[in-house]
Amino acid sequence: MKEYSMNVRQVCFWCAAMLPAIKLITLPSSFAYYAKDDLILSAFFNAVISLGVLCLVLLTAKRSDKTFLELVRDKFGKIFTRIFAGIYALFFFMLSVLFVLEQKGFTETTFFDIPSTAFGFAPFFLLSFYLCLRDFRSVGRSADVVLPLFAIGLGLLLSVSVGSGDYLRILPFGGNDFSETWKGTVKALAWFADPLWILFFVGRFRYEEKCARKILISYAAGVTVFLLFLWLFYAVFADIAIRQIYAISRIGQFSEAIQLIGRVDFFAVCMIAAATLLQAILPIQLATKCLAYAVRLPVWASALIVNISLFGLIFLAGNSFSFVQKFICGDMLWSILLFAFALPACSPLLTIGKQR
Amino acid sequence: MKRSPLYYCILAAMLFVLFLANDFGFVNIQRTAIITAVGIDAEEEGVKVTAFTDVPIDTKSVNTVTVQGKGKTVAEAFADINAQTGWYPKLVFCDIILLGEDMQERDVFAALDFFLRLEYARDSSLVAIAQGRAEDILSKKSPLDSVASEVLTGVLSAEAKRAGRVVPVNLKDFAIGYFSDGKSGYMPYVTVSEKEGNAFFSAGETVLFYGGRAFGRLTEQETLCFSLVKNKIRSATISAEADGEEYSLSYQNGKGAVKVDIRDNIPYVTLCVDGKVRIRDTNQSTNLLRLTSSLIVEESVCRAVEKEIADTLTSIYATASAANCDLFGVREQLRRNHNRYYEAFADEILSRAVLQTDIRLSGEKA
Numbered sequence: 026m027k028e029y030s031m032n033v034r035q036v037c038f039w040c041a042a043m044l045p046a047i048k049l050i051t052l053p054s055s056f057a058y059y060a061k062d063d064l065i066l067s068a069f070f071n072a073v074i075s076l077g078v079l080c081l082v083l084l085t086a087k088r089s090d091k092t093f094l095e096l097v098r099d100k101f102g103k104i105f106t107r108i109f110a111g112i113y114a115l116f117f118f119m120l121s122v123l124f125v126l127e128q129k130g131f132t133e134t135t136f137f138d139i140p141s142t143a144f145g146f147a148p149f150f151l152l153s154f155y156l157c158l159r160d161f162r163s164v165g166r167s168a169d170v171v172l173p174l175f176a177i178g179l180g181l182l183l184s185v186s187v188g189s190g191d192y193l194r195i196l197p198f199g200g201n202d203f204s205e206t207w208k209g210t211v212k213a214l215a216w217f218a219d220p221l222w223i224l225f226f227v228g229r230f231r232y233e234e235k236c237a238r239k240i241l242i243s244y245a246a247g248v249t250v251f252l253l254f255l256w257l258f259y260a261v262f263a264d265i266a267i268r269q270i271y272a273i274s275r276i277g278q279f280s281e282a283i284q285l286i287g288r289v290d291f292f293a294v295c296m297i298a299a300a301t302l303l304q305a306i307l308p309i310q311l312a313t314k315c316l317a318y319a320v321r322l323p324v325w326a327s328a329l330i331v332n333i334s335l336f337g338l339i340f341l342a343g344n345s346f347s348f349v350q351k352f353i354c355g356d357m358l359w360s361i362l363l364f365a366f367a368l369p370a371c372s373p374l375l376t377i378g379k380q381r
Numbered sequence: 382m383k384r385s386p387l388y389y390c391i392l393a394a395m396l397f398v399l400f401l402a403n404d405f406g407f408v409n410i411q412r413t414a415i416i417t418a419v420g421i422d423a424e425e426e427g428v429k430v431t432a433f434t435d436v437p438i439d440t441k442s443v444n445t446v447t448v449q450g451k452g453k454t455v456a457e458a459f460a461d462i463n464a465q466t467g468w469y470p471k472l473v474f475c476d477i478i479l480l481g482e483d484m485q486e487r488d489v490f491a492a493l494d495f496f497l498r499l500e501y502a503r504d505s506s507l508v509a510i511a512q513g514r515a516e517d518i519l520s521k522k523s524p525l526d527s528v529a530s531e532v533l534t535g536v537l538s539a540e541a542k543r544a545g546r547v548v549p550v551n552l553k554d555f556a557i558g559y560f561s562d563g564k565s566g567y568m569p570y571v572t573v574s575e576k577e578g579n580a581f582f583s584a585g586e587t588v589l590f591y592g593g594r595a596f597g598r599l600t601e602q603e604t605l606c607f608s609l610v611k612n613k614i615r616s617a618t619i620s621a622e623a624d625g626e627e628y629s630l631s632y633q634n635g636k637g638a639v640k641v642d643i644r645d646n647i648p649y650v651t652l653c654v655d656g657k658v659r660i661r662d663t664n665q666s667t668n669l670l671r672l673t674s675s676l677i678v679e680e681s682v683c684r685a686v687e688k689e690i691a692d693t694l695t696s697i698y699a700t701a702s703a704a705n706c707d708l709f710g711v712r713e714q715l716r717r718n719h720n721r722y723y724e725a726f727a728d729e730i731l732s733r734a735v736l737q738t739d740i741r742l743s744g745e746k747a
Contacts, residue, residue: 134500170390196717264560265504265553268497278505279553281539288473299397 027090031230035165036223037243042175043168043307044219045247045254046300047124049273050131051346052216053258057266059209062194063201064266065255067209071217072248074210078220078370079244083237085227088376092228094318096375111319116364117312118331123215123353124305125149125339126346131301135274135294150336153306157313157328161229164307171300178296179250182277183257185290189279190260212354218365219244224372225311273297309335414448414468418530420515421492422481424451428492430458431516432470433530445528447520455495472502476534478552479571480508481515485588485595490559497556504553507537510588510595512572521573521580529580536582537569545608545617545632546601547584559593562716562727563707566590567607570598591706599697606693609654610637610709618661623685627664630678630686632742633657641714641734643722648734650711652694655741658683678744691738702731 053064060067089096098106129146137145156163223240254272261276262269269275277283277290309331317327342349354361420431431449448468450461459470478496480489496502511518523532535541537549547569558566569584585601599607605617614635621628635656642649658678701708711730716723726733 193717197720200716200720262553263557265497265556269504270500275504278503279551284505284539295397 029229029231030161031165031226033230033233033236033239035168036226036230037239038168038172039164039226040219040223040240040243041247042172042300043304044222044244045251046175046297047304048216048251049254049297050301051127051270051272051350052213053255053272054267054270055212055350056209056255057259057262057269059212060206061201061264062196062259063199063206064209064259065195065252066199067206068213068252068255070207070210071213072252074214074366075217075219076241076244076248078366079223079241080237081370081373082220082224082227083240085224085372085376086230086232087237088373090228090232093224093372093375094315095228096372100375107319107321110315113364114312114315114319114331116360117308117315118335119353119357119360120215120218121305121308121312121331121335122338122342123349124308125335126342126349128302128305129339130344130346131271131274132298134271135291135298146339147336149302150332152302153309153335154328154332156303156306157310157332158325159310161226164226164310165230167303171303174296175300178293178300179254181293182273182290182297183254185280185283185293186257186261186276188281189276190257191263192256192260194260194263195256211358214358214361214365215354218361220369221365222307222311224369227372414466415471415474417445417474417528418477418479418519418533419472419475420479420481420511420519421455421484422514422516423483423487427451427453428455428458428484429516430455430462431519432459432462433519433528434468434470435474449516455492472496472499475502475506477507477509477530477537479511479515479518479530479533480568481511482513484515485510485590488593489590489595490556490593493552493555496552504551504556506552507534507549508552508555509533509537509549509569509571509584512570518571518573518582521575521582522578523581524579529582532582533571533584536571536584541584542608542612543615545605545612545614548587548604548608548611549584559590561707561713563710563712564592565701565707566593567599567708589701589704589706589708591704596704596706597700603693603697606690607697607708609635609656609690610639610652610694612637614656619658619686619690621682621686621689623679623682628660628682629662630658630682630742631661633659639709639711639714641711641718641730643719643726648715648722648726648730649737650698650709650730650734651737651739652698652709653739653741654690654694655739658686658742658744660744678742683742683744687740687742690740694738694740695736698736705731707731 056064056067085096091099094106094110097109101109128149132146258269258272258276259266261279274294277293278288280290283290313324313328313331316322316331317324414432414434416432416434418433422429422431429449429451431447434446434448435444448462448466450458450465452458452461462468462470478493480492484492493508496506497504519529521529523529525535526532537547539549541547542549548567550566550568555566555568567590568588570586570588571582571584572586573580573582575581585604587599587604587607588595589597589599605619608614609617609632614632617632617635619630619632621630633656635654638653640651640653642651660678698709711734712727715726715730
């Protein structure tokens with residue numbers, strides 16, 4: 026009898042909390058930069074693409090009980106799978122650089138009143154290293170713990186921000202140059218690589234009846250929350266939304282209550298940060314596991330290599346998030362399209378001829 | 382001893398909060414200056430920044446001091462302050478940015494963009510223009526509070542805004558206006574009157590901007606009328622004269638709006654004010670019955686006030702339009718509601734539009 030390290034509830038929680046959380050940091054200002062007041066439309070295209078690929082990933086989960094790498098191994102053999110896992114390790118490492126740099130900038134700007142030291146962000150890697158040593162059970166448990174925190178945090182943040190916006194600022198809907206709106210969608214693909222994360226959860230949770238429906242509803246709920254947040258964000262900041270790089274830390278400051286009693290909205294930001302932190306660590310965990318599989322290393326050695334390399338790279342990169350974003354979402358866009366969307370979309374092909 | 386998982390969860394949560402609170406950063410609080418107000422004055426070359434600073438003395442008390450720095454830019458002036466004092470200027474608690482009167486002759490955003498650029502400053506800081514030099518205003522002693530900036534934040538508070546007498550604006554809203562197609566904005570004009578060595582502040586007048594440069598100023602009466610259109614008013618006092626009697630009316634829960642319509646290829650701009658009024662006082666003695674029924678306001682009084690507000694708004698609109706200042710956000714309304722006409726009308730809408738006013742004041746019927 027196969028032992029599963031996650032359950033459907035945890036996957037649903039991950040879809041409803043972690044996946045929208047990571048999108049709340051720099052992505053709103055990125056959408057505003059390209060799509061201006063059509064930022065919701067731009068994000069909606071992303072959501073539709075991701076939802077479509079997620080349906081195909083869930084079809085894979087329905088047809089087979091095996092993990093993605095096991096399916097590849099069955100189809101193409103061990104050697105190919107090890108090379109394949111190595112390539113995916115590199116891809117996850119690349120995404121980790123993007124997400125960790127984003128986290129670093131967000132943490133240093135939001136929770137530090139003045140520029141912090143170069144090692145101020147170092148404790149992140151201790152947490153990351155610890156989680157890399159754990160199996161997928163820790164991922165599931167994280168989701169259980171963080172969903173209520175995320176829900177309370179976001180609820181608090183929305184409640185203090187909701188009175189500060191002019192909600193008609195997004196009009197006229199669809200009035201912008203469509204090519205710019207579409208560019209916003211393309212540049213945001215790295216943050217919408219959601220089907221890929223779920224693909225790596227496949228085979229680690231028992232596929233039950235109505236499982237796909239539950240996961241899709243959870244994902245749709247998370248995305249809807251994100252779209253509503255974008256509306257609020259543009260309602261508050263309008264044309265200067267592009268300057269508000271770290272959306273969740275800026276949006277609550279205009280409430281009269283906050284101005285009287287101080288930035289208590291930071292408690293809400295901390296709660297949301299717990300979810301963003303864990304989602305930023307997920308690609309590091311997956312890079313560790315793929316590297317361990319590819320070169321047959323013990324997990325602790327793989328975790329050490331990945332985390333030390335990442336720490337070194339982040340230390341060298343300093344505050345060059347914009348440059349890295351431009352490189353990964355521009356020059357390396359092909360890799361995101363291939364590994365985060367095309368291959369997950371093709372994953373049901375690996376299950377042809379297989380029956381549970 | 383075996384610890385429960387809850388114990389580790391609580392421990393981890395505490396460490397997480399400490400990490401986020403930057404207690405691991407070990408910033409020397411004695412070397413940190415919490416700036417609560419900033420004054421910026423024009424100099425022959427560059428600017429002079431006056432910072433009101435709360436310096437921690439011990440864990441329970443602070444000492445408020447004023448420090449000044451000069452530079453070609455605001456950032457350079459802050460660096461000068463840092464060089465003089467060794468303090469890290471913390472702007473996350475800055476409530477107000479007061480610009481000296483000389484600053485309005487240049488593009489004020491050349492100074493204000495420093496705060497918008499800085500991740501460690503907040504966009505909710507109030508911005509205002511001072512009568513004379515900002516450094517002089519900020520150094521005044523008020524009987525209401527020993528720190529002038531504290532009194533000023535009260536004068537420009539959200540409550541004052543809801544009473545309609547001032548139109549406070551924060552850095553974010555001024556920046557939105559400045560970077561919009563209208564390139565327009567406004568700021569309260571802070572004046573000071575001194576009685577027996579005590580300073581009393583007022584911000585009833587409003588400076589108008591186009592492209593970051595000031596071009597005119599609304600009087601207190603004009604500011605009130607502008608406020609009726611622009612803001613949600615909870616309770617404002619409006620003066621009126623009708624049938625030879627002077628009235629003070631309380632205008633309550635009022636709403637204003639700007640509507641733009643295109644009919645037969647002609648743009649129409651309508652300034653709307655809608656609210657309830659009741660008699661607060663008159664300059665003549667009255668009988669007990671009338672005193673009791675202060676909700677009842679005669680039609681003639683309402684119409685007289687409506688006319689006065691309409692005339693004032695027409696005058697404000699004309700003044701602003703003459704300077705191409707989109708004070709009422711007409712272009713934004715055109716873009717939102719009639720986007721297909723935007724290209725054709727946006728540039729000249731202020732001068733081409735037919736202005737209408739729709740002022741509706743009502744009391745209880747007798």
